[in-house]
Amino acid sequence: xxxxxxxxxxxxxxxxxxxxxxxxxxxxxxxxxxxxxxxxxxxxxxxxxxxxxxxxxxxxxxxxxxxxxxxxxxxxxxxxxxxxxxxxxxxxxxxxxxxxxxxxxxxxxxxxxxxxxxxxxxxxxxxxxxxxxxxxxxxxxxxxxx
Amino acid sequence: xxxxxxxxxxxxxxxxxxxxxxxxxxxxxxxxxxxxxxxxxxxxxxxxxxxxxxxxxxxxxxxxxxxxxxxxxxxxxxxxxxxxxxxxxxxxxxxxxxxxxxxxxxxxxxxxxxxxxxxxxxxxxxxxxxxxxxxxxxxxxxxxxxxxxxxxxxxxxxxxxxxxxxxxxxxxxxxxxxxxxxxxxxxxxxxxxxxxxxxxxxxxxxxxxxxxxxxxxxxxxxxxxxxxxxxxxxxxxxxxxxxxxxxxxxxxxxxxxxxxxxxxxxxxxxxxxxxxxxxxxxxxxxxxxxxxxxxxxxxxxxxxxxxxxxxxxxxxxxxxxxxxxxxxxxx
Numbered sequence: 367x368x369x370x371x372x373x374x375x376x377x378x379x380x381x382x383x384x385x386x387x388x389x390x391x392x393x394x395x396x397x398x399x400x401x402x403x404x405x406x407x408x409x410x411x412x413x414x415x416x417x418x419x420x421x422x423x424x425x426x427x428x429x430x431x432x433x434x435x436x437x438x439x440x441x442x443x444x445x446x447x448x449x450x451x452x453x454x455x456x457x458x459x460x461x462x463x464x465x466x467x468x469x470x471x472x473x474x475x476x477x478x479x480x481x482x483x484x485x486x487x488x489x490x491x492x493x494x495x496x497x498x499x500x501x502x503x504x505x506x507x508x509x510x511x512x
Numbered sequence: 513x514x515x516x517x518x519x520x521x522x523x524x525x526x527x528x529x530x531x532x533x534x535x536x537x538x539x540x541x542x543x544x545x546x547x548x549x550x551x552x553x554x555x556x557x558x559x560x561x562x563x564x565x566x567x568x569x570x571x572x573x574x575x576x577x578x579x580x581x582x583x584x585x586x587x588x589x590x591x592x593x594x595x596x597x598x599x600x601x602x603x604x605x606x607x608x609x610x611x612x613x614x615x616x617x618x619x620x621x622x623x624x625x626x627x628x629x630x631x632x633x634x635x636x637x638x639x640x641x642x643x644x645x646x647x648x649x650x651x652x653x654x655x656x657x658x659x660x661x662x663x664x665x666x667x668x669x670x671x672x673x674x675x676x677x678x679x680x681x682x683x684x685x686x687x688x689x690x691x692x693x694x695x696x697x698x699x700x701x702x703x704x705x706x707x708x709x710x711x712x713x714x715x716x717x718x719x720x721x722x723x724x725x726x727x728x729x730x731x732x733x734x735x736x737x738x739x740x741x742x743x744x745x746x747x748x749x750x751x752x753x754x755x756x757x758x759x760x761x762x763x764x765x766x767x768x769x770x771x772x773x774x775x776x777x778x779x780x781x782x783x784x785x786x787x788x789x790x791x792x793x794x795x796x797x798x799x800x801x802x803x804x805x806x807x808x809x810x811x812x813x814x815x816x817x818x819x820x821x822x823x824x825x826x827x828x829x830x831x832x833x834x835x836x837x838x839x840x841x842x843x
Contacts, residue, residue: 458726
């Protein structure tokens with residue numbers, strides 16, 4: 367009888383610990399910071415009707431071309447579009463929410479005198495053809511970061 | 513016979529206790545009377561420049577805010593008796609120093625807007641009117657309709673100017689600065705409270721970006737490693753010492769089709785966490801550097817308190833407004 371009781375208690379403890387190990391309640395309180403893998407911000411913009419907020423990141427070459435308007439091979443642009451959310455701690459402010467899409471544009475030398483671009487959508491869905499998207503993404507001017 | 517002696521004994525006990533209590537009661541009474549002279553009750557000064565708002569809005573302010581935030585405070589008899597009067601005195605003095613509806617129109621239009629948005633956000637966060645006040649003054653509580661009226665009011669005083677040509681021109685002018693780096697200052701700007709500008713923020717991670725319709729600006733918000741680790745591990749109440757946040761603020765160009773683009777650079781705002789240096793603001797030191805010249809904001813270190821007073825709204829998130837949303841709030 368005592369053995370039965372000990373076994374039942376043991377089962378209860380194991381079941382409890384398994385439940386805790388798989389407890390996802392903590393995940394709902396987690397806050398995700400977008401990992402740009404070392405790329406720097408070129409600019410940010412939003413669309414109140416589409417309810418999106420975007421951050422355009424780039425490598426050093428992309429940042430330079432966004433200042434001068436002159437492109438070179440090796441540029442990397444990453445446009446991250448987030449869903450726009452209400453900032454629950456400040457009425458009057460929208461903040462970036464979940465990632466809606468990620469677009470990647472890279473430049474390469476098509477020949478000695480011409481720079482061409484490749485376009486990818488690593489995450490989400492985007493409307494508009496690749497050429498229009500490339501033109502839009504690479505034509506943003508860099509913000510001033512004092 | 514036994515009953516009679518017991519009653520007699522009890523009577524004598526009560527009367528002897530009464531005798532002992534009289535001096536204590538007397539001392540207390542003298543004490544209460546004496547403390548009435550320690551502090552003069554709050555006075556109502558003249559109403560010189562009252563807030564200029566519609567009757568519907570003013571009525572809400574009068575019922576919920578005026579007893580503390582105006583020169584038209586109405587006191588009950590117990591508000592005038594020390595020590596209650598001391599608490600009332602303190603609360604009213606602090607409230608009037610933050611903003612006073614009786615002199616509100618002396619503030620610039622921008623300052624009025626800032627304070628009004630802060631008021632609405634204080635209300636939405638449940639911080640105002642104070643619970644300690646509404647317990648005794650239940651009529652001061654705001655209804656959902658009152659809150660909607662106030663929200664609509666602040667939006668109405670901050671109208672959007674679509675395709676603002678002056679903003680577009682400023683943004684174009686700024687592009688010249690981006691290419692010509694000769695204007696960059698080598699001196700590190702320092703705020704009056706000792707908070708220094710941090711040029712290295714550009715190498716930090718972006719924790720969020722915001723687009724605001726209250727003051728028509730947008731922000732790119734950076735956090736150092738300590739901040740990023742604290743947010744990711746959920747250790748934000750409180751943020752650890754060494755946390756630093758930099759908000760880069762730009763004007764915005766708003767189009768009727770909903771598109772919002774950054775205009776010219778406006779200012780940089782910094783928060784650094786140091787419990788020993790800034791004990792009166794929960795360890796947060798604030799700095800604001802205006803314009804491309806990064807001119808430090810504030811005449812004295814006291815501006816830190818003004819910043820902190822507003823950030824109290826975000827006590828749920830360690831006094832930081834714009835940290836990434838929790839997973840449960842992502843849609």
